[in-house]
Amino acid sequence: MPEFDTDVIIVGAAPTGLTLATELGAAGVRPLVLDRLPRVREVPKAGGLGGQILQLLRYRGLIERFEAASGQPRPTPRFPFGGLHIDFTSLTEPPMQALRLPQPDLERLLADIGTELGADIRRGHEVIAVSQDPNAVIADVRGPDGPYRVTARYLVGCDGAHSAVRDMAGIEFPGLTYPEVNRLGQFTMPDSVTLRDDGDYDIPGVGRLPSGFTRTERGEFAIASYTPGDLGVYTNENDAGDYDDDVPMTVTEFRDSIRRVLGADVPLGEPTRLTRFTFHARHAQSYRDGRIFLAGDAAHLFPAPGVAVNAGMMDAVNLAWKLAADIAGWAPAGLLDTYHDERHLAGSRTLLHTQAQVALRRGHDPAAVALRDLFSELLVDQAPLHRMSALIAGCDVRYPMPGSGHHALAGTFAPDTIGVAELVRTARPVLVDFADRADLREAAGGWAHRVDLRTAPSDGRPADAALIRPDAQIAWAAGIDEAADTAVPSLRQALSHWFGAPMW
Incomplete structure (x- = not known):
């Protein structure tokens, strides 16, 4: 070697x-x-x-x-999505x-x-x-x-x-690369801008501006605040020209972009973040x-x-x-x-x-306006709202697992409802026994040098046991009261697939 x-x-x-x-x-x-x-x-x-x-x-x-x-x-869990803001x-x-x-x-x-x-x-x-x-x-x-x-x-x-x-x-x-430049700035709230009780803004020389996105013939403008003391502003323009990523964006460049897109000047406080980017x-x-x-x-x-x-x-x-x-x-x-x-x-x-x-x-x-309106209507209901939240968070993916007949938890990111927070801190794999299943612990004994074994009895358990990888993904789970003649072989298969040969 x-x-x-x-x-x-x-x-x-x-x-x-x-x-x-x-x-x-x-x-x-x-x-x-x-x-x-x-x-x-x-x-x-x-x-x-x-x-x-x-x-x-x-x-x-x-x-x-x-x-x-x-x-x-x-x-506040309220995030931009396709020119809208989704409120979670x-x-x-x-x-x-x-x-x-x-x-x-x-x-x-x-x-x-x-x-x-x-x-x-x-x-x-x-x-x-x-x-x-x-x-x-x-x-x-x-x-x-x-x-x-x-x-x-x-x-x-x-x-x-x-x-x-x-x-x-x-x-x-x-x-592909989209023919547009996006500019984003975070500022302290200027004294001349009023954040209204309804979340919109009163801008001198402009009047009332709605929180969120405003579309114009020249691009897209957005304004929002995380706190009453900050002001976030965003612009999107088509074919706004090339830029050097190593040259920081200036407030002057950002003001010019706002003027082009909105057709007006917006007062800005002290900048805390200025960046530009292109979408790919x-x-x-x-x-x-x-x-x-x-x-x-x-x-x-x-x-x-x-x-x-x-x-x-x-x-x-x-x-x-x-x-x-x-x-x-x-x-x-x-x-x-x-x-x-x-x-x-x-x-x-x-x-x-x-x-x-x-x-x-x-x-x-x-x-396009109808599409955005309909999409907003769908997100009034809890089920699609939760689904979108999981989608944006990246936690709705279920990885493929070997074998067949998997438990619903297999391939998913371990939820904290099964007490995983204290179990994967060391970045080691762990088999969690929720049902005091000696047969499953014994089956995993040959991997004890690589896989930690933990017993955590739970009356409201989602599974009898779960095998959790170091990245907090569930590699295998046993159904409630699943028979040993199916649970033990499938556990051993999962252990071998992810963590190699047993000691015996």
């Missing part, structure tokens, strides 16, 4: 790459993270976290640390939640956690070439002190929309080529805001434990292939609803 400089090279130190570093560290792997930028980019491309990743961070025991870094209350406040526990944390602060926090867990994070180190053979992957790097070469078992491209790793691996990235709908044909993997924006781009960070970080959570299992030498055959199978499925689901948003927001004729 070859000598390795590190087990895993992560290219890109944005949220996806840093999440992968923290998850690998929790599994005992010390990755090398390389990023071409010399320091954290201060332009906050994303304003926070939302969706399933928040639940995962809570399960890991990290959510309080992220909330402290935010220092802001959780925003009527749901008791809406799956879609958010945490305000500008991307630079998020990256610094993730880097701190990753470093504490042993990651080597190098900024100003650009990967300029990648090659692989059946046993290793080699990265040629240009660093501050000159070029050098690193060998590893695996390399993961988390290097964004213009991924050099994806290009060097020859992985196709089909899709692209999906890598494969998330893997041999020893090279893709995650985050390198693997998928979505034509709607608020979902990319969640999708990328959940890619990392899915991949980390599988890489760690392979590096430790116990991964069953095909385990690494399930990363593409599962996360490509999740990416396709996110593309589905974000492309549906394009259809909702870009139409301006009476038919």
Whole structure:
């Protein structure tokens, strides 16, 4: 076997790459993270976290640390969707939640956690070439002190929309780019703007502006507030010209865009966030080529805001434990292939609803207005409202599981109703016995070196037992009072499929 400089090279130190570093560290792997930028980019491309990743961070025991870094209350669960705002406040526990944390602060926090867990994070180190053979992957790097070469078992491209790793691996990235530029600004509330009791705004020289989206012949304008002290403004214009992503947007540029779209000036306070972006709908044909993997924006781009960070970080959570299992030498055959199978499925689901948003927001004729009105009517009822909340949060995906006759929980993200919060904190798999089933515990005994066994009796149990993977996905579950002659063989099959051969 070859000598390795590190087990895993992560290219890109944005949220996806840093999440992968923290998850690998929790599994005992010390990755090398390389990023071409010399320091954290201060332009906050994303304003926070939302969706399933928040639940995962809570399960890991990290959510309080992220909330402290935010220092802001959780925003009301009311989110943009295709030129509308969907209000989830009527749901008791809406799956879609958010945490305000500008991307630079998020990256610094993730880097701190990753470093504490042993990651080597190098900024100003650009990967300029990648090659692989059946046993290793080699990265040629240009660093501050000159070029050098690193060998590893695996390399993961988390290097964004213009991924050099994806290009060097020859992985196709089909899709399209929409001919529009989006600009987003967060400001302190100007004294001259009045936030009305009904949520709308009185703007001097403009009059009353409705909260949410306003469409004009020149584009789309939106205004909203998380708190009475802040003002969020957004514009969307077709063919507004090229821009340099490395040049921060200015307030003057944003004012000019507002004037073009709305035909009026809107007073703005002190900026706390300014960013611009272009919408893409692209999906890598494969998330893997041999020893090279893709995650985050390198693997998928979505034509709607608020979902990319969640999708990328959940890619990392899915991949980390599988890489760690392979590096430790116990991964069953095909385990690494399930990363593409599962996360490509999740990416396709996110593309589905974000492309549906394009259809909702870009139409301006009476038919498009009717579509938006009808869509809004459907979301008055609790069932479709909950379904949409889960869809946007990314937690409605059910991964395919081996075998047949699965319990309804199999393949889903473990809900906290089964007490999972304290069980997956260590990022180890766990078999939870809710019904004091000695037969199931005995059947899992051969995997006790890899799978924790926990008994948690529950009268209101959703299943007799559940096998939970390190990424909090349920790999198997036994029905209430399911007979041993069916439950035991199916449990052993699931244990072998995900966690390799037993000790006996």
